[in-house]
Amino acid sequence: MQTTIIEDAGANLAASLRIAIATILLCGGLYPLFIFSFARIATPETASGSLLRNQAGKVVGSRLIAQSFTRPLYFRARPSAVKYDAAAAGGSNLSPAGPEVRKRAVQTIAEFGADSRRPLPADLAAASGSGLDPFITLRAALFQAPGVALARGMAVSDVEASVRRHAAGQKIFWSGEGLVNVLALNMELDAAQKNSIAPRQ
Amino acid sequence: MSILMLLLLIGLPVVLSWPLGRFMTAVMNPPEHAADGRLAMLLRKTGGKMLDREQGWQGYLVSMLSFNAIMFTAVVLMLAFQQSLPLNPDSRGALEASLIFNTASSFVTNTNLQHYSGEVAMSYFSQLFALTWLQFVSAATGIACLAALARALAGKTLIGNFYRDLVRAILFLLMPLSVVVALLLVVGGVPMTFEGAAVARTLEGATQTIARGPVAAMEAIKQLGTNGGGFFGPNSTHPFENPSFLTNAIECMSIPLIAMASVWMFGRITGRMRHAAVIFAVMLLMLLLKAGIALSLESAPAMAFSGLPIDAMSNLEGKELRFGPATGAIWAAVTTATSNGSVNCMHDSLNPLTGLVPLAGMWLNVIFGGVGVGFINMFIFIIVGVFICGMMVGRTPEYCARKVETHEMKLALLALLVHPLLILVGTAVFASTSWGAGTVLNKGAHGFTEILYEFSSAAANNGSGFEGLGDGTVPWNVATGLVMLLGRYIPIVLPLAIAGSMAAKKPVPETSGTLRIDTPLFAVVILGSVLLIGALLFMPVAVLGPVADYLSTSLQ
Numbered sequence: 001m002q003t004t005i006i007e008d009a010g011a012n013l014a015a016s017l018r019i020a021i022a023t024i025l026l027c028g029g030l031y032p033l034f035i036f037s038f039a040r041i042a043t044p045e046t047a048s049g050s051l052l053r054n055q056a057g058k059v060v061g062s063r064l065i066a067q068s069f070t071r072p073l074y075f076r077a078r079p080s081a082v083k084y085d086a087a088a089a090g091g092s093n094l095s096p097a098g099p100e101v102r103k104r105a106v107q108t109i110a111e112f113g114a115d116s117r118r119p120l121p122a123d124l125a126a127a128s129g130s131g132l133d134p135f136i137t138l139r140a141a142l143f144q145a146p147g148v149a150l151a152r153g154m155a156v157s158d159v160e161a162s163v164r165r166h167a168a169g170q171k172i173f174w175s176g177e178g179l180v181n182v183l184a185l186n187m188e189l190d191a192a193q194k195n196s197i198a199p200r201q
Numbered sequence: 202m203s204i205l206m207l208l209l210l211i212g213l214p215v216v217l218s219w220p221l222g223r224f225m226t227a228v229m230n231p232p233e234h235a236a237d238g239r240l241a242m243l244l245r246k247t248g249g250k251m252l253d254r255e256q257g258w259q260g261y262l263v264s265m266l267s268f269n270a271i272m273f274t275a276v277v278l279m280l281a282f283q284q285s286l287p288l289n290p291d292s293r294g295a296l297e298a299s300l301i302f303n304t305a306s307s308f309v310t311n312t313n314l315q316h317y318s319g320e321v322a323m324s325y326f327s328q329l330f331a332l333t334w335l336q337f338v339s340a341a342t343g344i345a346c347l348a349a350l351a352r353a354l355a356g357k358t359l360i361g362n363f364y365r366d367l368v369r370a371i372l373f374l375l376m377p378l379s380v381v382v383a384l385l386l387v388v389g390g391v392p393m394t395f396e397g398a399a400v401a402r403t404l405e406g407a408t409q410t411i412a413r414g415p416v417a418a419m420e421a422i423k424q425l426g427t428n429g430g431g432f433f434g435p436n437s438t439h440p441f442e443n444p445s446f447l448t449n450a451i452e453c454m455s456i457p458l459i460a461m462a463s464v465w466m467f468g469r470i471t472g473r474m475r476h477a478a479v480i481f482a483v484m485l486l487m488l489l490l491k492a493g494i495a496l497s498l499e500s501a502p503a504m505a506f507s508g509l510p511i512d513a514m515s516n517l518e519g520k521e522l523r524f525g526p527a528t529g530a531i532w533a534a535v536t537t538a539t540s541n542g543s544v545n546c547m548h549d550s551l552n553p554l555t556g557l558v559p560l561a562g563m564w565l566n567v568i569f570g571g572v573g574v575g576f577i578n579m580f581i582f583i584i585v586g587v588f589i590c591g592m593m594v595g596r597t598p599e600y601c602a603r604k605v606e607t608h609e610m611k612l613a614l615l616a617l618l619v620h621p622l623l624i625l626v627g628t629a630v631f632a633s634t635s636w637g638a639g640t641v642l643n644k645g646a647h648g649f650t651e652i653l654y655e656f657s658s659a660a661a662n663n664g665s666g667f668e669g670l671g672d673g674t675v676p677w678n679v680a681t682g683l684v685m686l687l688g689r690y691i692p693i694v695l696p697l698a699i700a701g702s703m704a705a706k707k708p709v710p711e712t713s714g715t716l717r718i719d720t721p722l723f724a725v726v727i728l729g730s731v732l733l734i735g736a737l738l739f740m741p742v743a744v745l746g747p748v749a750d751y752l753s754t755s756l757q
Binding site: 008009011012013014015016017018019020022023024026027028029031032034035036038039042043046047048049050051058059060061062064065067068069070071074078084085086087088089090091092093094095096097098099101102105106109114115116118119120121122123125126127128129130131132133134135136137139170172179183186187190 | 247248249250251252260263264267268270271272275318320321329330331333334336337338364367368371376379380383384387388390391392393394395396398399400401402403404405407409410411412413415417418419422433434435438439440441444446502503504505506509510511512513514516517518519520521522523525544545546547549550551552553642643644647667668669750751754755
């Protein structure tokens with residue numbers, strides 16, 4: 001009896017070890033390699049992180065990752081608890097009924113100069129879950145449009161047209177309201193202005 | 202419209218679970234003389250003679266525990282030496298010892314509680330060879346154990362071979378499904394690259410380092426295996442783990458799929474499909490209730506904004522816009538029903554009462570539950586339900602044509618009480634000492650809920666968290682590590698011991714006096730057992746945590 005238990009333990013250990021090695025190679029090696037090869041061929045752009053480049057070919061960010069905008073000539077993304085750190089993402093983890101969230105909202109309201117006639121859209125008051133939400137609602141973009149237009153010396157209607165075009169491409173199908181990709185919109189505005197200024201230079 | 206979303210996200214997996222359950226049965230219990238020819242040869246070569254044996258329940262458990270011990274050891278070694286291993290383009294350094302213990306316990310037990318942030322702490326080697334591997338084998342362990350339990354309840358004393366079950370579950374079930382889901386996610390825009398972090402120069406001239414990696418592969422098995430451990434810190438809220446409305450739907454539906462199919466597999470192996478349907482209905486009812494409640498509570502705007510000039514919408518704190526307004530609540534309900542634990546919004550920032558919904562799911566831990574093990578947990582409630590009914594009519598209780606007697610009941614009660622014991626004792630100790638009190642982010646009742654949630658998540662092998670908690674400390678790592686191990690193996694070992702002991706008994710003929718286990722009445726019995734026994738144990742802490750949090754913030 002004693003020997004069979006010991007023999008069993010040995011046989012179990014040997015079988016466990018061999019199956020562990022085989023499955024490590026399969027699940028940790030072969031499987032990801034297969035998915036990687038497919039991604040390389042089918043979706044090389046998004047597979048490496050949906051990076052956006054400027055005309056010089058330099059990476060300016062990722063289509064999927066929000067970045068910090070502070071200047072008035074740019075649309076701003078949603079508040080980020082990690083200051084848009086894409087190497088250590090995270091939410092605020094604050095209670096939505098707590099004083100810290102209220103304090104931050106009061107501050108944001110002041111920055112945007114919102115008041116009861118022109119209330120702040122809720123997505124600009126609430127921090128996103130990842131701290132990297134690349135989108136704002138159409139409402140939040142239209143809310144920011146006059147300020148951006150003023151800073152850029154553009155007509156408000158031109159800026160709003162850009163905003164609506166972006167929102168139309170990102171409809172969440174049942175709510176009907178579109179979302180605006182902040183980085184893509186800002187890049188487009190930069191490019192449009194550069195082009196319109198260029199002939200005069 | 203959000204109700205429609207709820208029905209779609211839960212309804213589609215329900216429909217798919219039926220054919221998948223049939224397929225799972227064929228995988229785990231192949232018809233005799235089925236030609237696995239080449240595979241059987243391959244197995245014999247890799248596993249050795251051990252795989253030819255038919256095991257009793259003790260032998261099966263010894264093999265399971267020995268393989269899990271190897272899993273644990275292998276991952277501890279991989280994590281401890283990650284700085285010297287390949288596939289580390291961002292030069293991730295050594296991990297702290299208690300964090301290694303916690304992470305190994307967490308992924309071996311199918312919990313995936315993460316006291317680290319993936320993009321900060323882990324090399325690509327650790328993510329793939331250690332963590333993704335464990336997501337496969339820990340899920341397969343659960344499925345294997347359920348197949349064994351079902352065979353025992355079908356009256357067999359030799360209940361199969363653990364290694365064979367494990368390998369079958371990986372090769373024929375988890376791997377093909379993961380490949381399909383991973384490819385869909387790749388098409389949906391999830392990154393899959395071995396390049397290190399990208400460095401961007403933003404429009405305003407700042408430098409932004411963008412962590413990325415082989416995300417899609419891990420993402421698929423994370424959802425399907427009810428693992429829940431993500432590549433990045435914020436899990437499926439991160440745009441790289443979950444870039445769009447569509448990927449969100451795919452991931453959300455992958456969460457309960459195999460757990461649901463497990464119920465049908467149990468029915469087929471035991472030959473009691475109507476019984477399985479009754480249990481399935483009870484589970485589905487509880488899931489819909491949970492999701493519906495979460496949906497309605499979460500559509501309220503954040504309380505902190507009341508009175509401010511803010512254009513109110515549903516609570517958006519900790520949520521991402523691209524998933525739409527309702528899916529955060531639905532996901533929160535599904536992920537905590539099934540012991541998955543991935544999140545697509547920050548649970549700490551749910552409205553105070555909504556926080557009760559994920560907690561309740563983890564306390565009961567039987568609403569489909571983890572793959573395989575969810576039904577094993579339910580088995581304990583069934584035994585208790587059958588026993589209570591038997592006592593009421595003064596008859597020796599029976600289940601699956603076997604008598605349930607003192608020995609089985611002792612084990613069942615032990616299994617039943619381990620879960621609340623781990624949660625309540627852990628919470629009490631940490632809430633009253635600096636181990637826990639010093640680590641909460643939010644004050645008062647919400648902070649208490651953070652501690653309560655962490656222990657509930659660990660004991661239920663769920664892995665989600667109220668992430669405001671500063672849980673990367675040695676006491677947290679050690680305590681939750683132990684809770685996860687106890688919360689995993691005791692509820693597997695004891696039910697198999699019960700089923701093994703029942704299988705060894707003489708079958709009793711089913712007569713008109715036998716309690717029918719395939720009727721709506723039995724569904725009520727089970728629902729009652731689960732709600733009364735499961736929920737009442739946690740009533741005091743529910744009041745101290747989320748309810749007090751709600752009352753103290755809403756009545757002002």
